[in-house]
Amino acid sequence: METLIVLFGTFIIALLVIRLITKRTEISQAGRIAMAAMLILTATGHFLFTKGMAMMVSFLPWSIAIVYVTGIIELIAAAGLLISKTRLLTGRLLILFFIVLLPANIYAAYHNINLKSADYSGEGMSYLWFRIPLQLLFIVWVYFFSIKNQSKTV
Template identity: 40%
Template sequence: MFETLLLLTIPTLSLRLLGALGVTRFATWQSAAAHGLAFMLVMTGTAHFVPDSVTVMPHHSDLVAMVPSFVPFPDLTVYVTGVLEYLGALGLVLVPTRRAAGLALALMFVLLLPANIHAAVDNISFGGQPATPLWFRIPEQLVYIAVALFAALGTAPIAQAVRTVPVRAGESG
């Protein structure tokens, strides 16, 4: 249940440690998070193309089973989202495209939410493991959305929003 979160967290923390040790590419949390998310996307994107005979990780059929019935061409959809994950990962590690990639990935994570809900509600196993419960899936997806937005925008939009909140008389700001 926590494997995918670990695929994001461990690389992010490791890369940020390298940044603290002088590797300038990872000198900020934003850059480390972008690269950590890229690592996770390469790993999860791989599952979109793995044949059923591979049992050490989720495979293509697992992902097809997650696609809700209202989505046409589920097999093709899984391949396309795998390609989009790879492209998003590439976009995150290339500084000029990081913002666009992070925003696009945040949107993709929102659009994938129905598949995650469907998998949890209908008890669809994943990689031979029991279905991840809904109470975990939705917050997990929110983490990916937040990290993608952080990689794209950093904290500046949040800081700007906080600075522009009007302070009422009698409150300290």
């Protein structure tokens, strides 16, 4: 839920600030800023809740390293979305990244993993009714604001 608040809240604030500064409505730029902010939030979780996130990929070797690397990838993607020369490639790679993450989210739901407490007290399979549409929203958001409707300004 925090991710949605950050995504939509930052989008609205970015729209307003951009409008005040440039006197234009730069929807694509605001969308990229919002996704970058959300990625910074989720990347932070990789470093604060490493053990719980490692449980999500415990079926893979080097689960702790995977958590750190994916956190770093999210930080790099946040920056890449904001740089005009890299936003198209970043958008495409970020969509692939969101697709690759889905099995870990399914695994976490199936095993009731609670990321924050790093135990098995999570919401379980019902969580997927929220998580899968959320993942699809992220994919559509990145496509719409970073690939389909690129604005000329950064």
